[in-house]
Amino acid sequence: MFEVIRSNERGGAHFGWLKSKHTFSFGDYYNPKQMGFSALRVINDDQVAAGAGFHTHSHKNMEIISYVLSGKIAHKDSAGNEEVLPAGEFQLMSAGKGISHSEFNASQTDDLKFLQIWIQPNQFDGAPGYQQKDFGEAVGLTEVITADGRNGTLQMKQDASLSQLILLPEQLISLPVTTNRAYYLHLIHGELTLQGQTLQAGDGIKLAALAELTAAAGAEHVKALWFDLPGV
Template sequence: MNLKIPLKRRGFILGALTTAIGLFAGAVPLIRKEKGMLTVRRSNDRGLANHGWLKSRHTFSFAEYYDPEHMHFGPLRVINEDRIAGGSGFETHTHRDMEIISYVIDGALQHKDSMGNVAVIKPGEVQRMSAGTGVLHSEYNDVPDKDTHFFQIWIMPNKRGVAPGYGQKSFETELNTQKLVHVISPDGKDGTIGIHQDADMYISRLKKSETLDFNIGDERRMWLQVVKGDVEVNGEKLAIGDAIAATDVSVANIKANEDSEMILFKLP
């Protein structure tokens, strides 16, 4: 796969890397701890990048989008909702010291990296790449007439300089039969994919009027990103693309006002 991307697109990629490296240490938390704090992040308040071949919404500061009030949430550094046009993609580029997670919503994403992995990520599949000491990789949508819609998530590791690693798994069966599916964990147990951080990621699909009590626990924080649908979280109404952060809240009571899908994070 020989991807040719104009220099300005390379600058976009390098800008993202520079931002990530610069923020790894000393970044200011998104939310200061106050008892029972819920903070809503509306979809249209996110950063927007339109490169023609790539349309991206940035939850946190990324590349040319900079907002000092939205740098990260604990170790959760990036949530980008990306749409890649057919026949386009990211040419080979470098990452270091970051846990990079991709979750495909629609279409397919071709992946190739310097560890020798060549894969296609399909809807319902989660991919994790531990960049560690350094990884080269590319991502591409080779279907000419269909966009690839996916979320790319970066989580800062709790240890730098680890050996690079890769994991990929389909959770589609579980997502169609369970309200809440645990997909990312610190230890990789019970069918999850492990990362180098004390953080967990879940995916939930709820039918209209279904409810879910998500146990956050003590000394943990939650970030919930709405992928599809319309939900209420502890009385806060959230539409597609919206998100909510919870600090010092032990349980998130979730109700789906229509068929909905969410990505949830439990964080230190």
């Protein structure tokens, strides 16, 4: 199966200091057909004005991933972590039994753009955790977050993984799929064709029950996120 979610079909929010596009139902945006996919619950495409941000708020039992597209995030949480997350880095905060945090645009002059991603865990009420790392810009599929933290990846509390996909113009790639797993691809930059569908930046696609899958980049380089998820 596959289902495309076009960028212009996403929900949205505009609070002056924040412009956001929601792939799945979130906040005041409710779409009963888009409540998440497998363990993937949230993909928000956020643009935060200079000096603004999310004041201290709390989460529980959620794996919260931030990926900075441009700018820097100033992070502070109740576990004592106070970090700056620059463009290109991935952050994973495991909320566990409960954590409070704030996320602000570290710049007083430029906008911050980042993806906020939530994955439902399969372990509950544990100690909160914080991880952060830059995985570079290697061409191909690079694992970023896994269930066991293999090969220097960040470790999440779910039978899932997140990889960064980078392709050169016109490049083909065979993506790893099995029939008993679900997959989601979110396109950040470029044009990508798979399952007979051509995706543009901001588009996403739900995939499941596939024995093989090939993706082809268009005339520009491609950057995307690839989620390997429990079957649906």
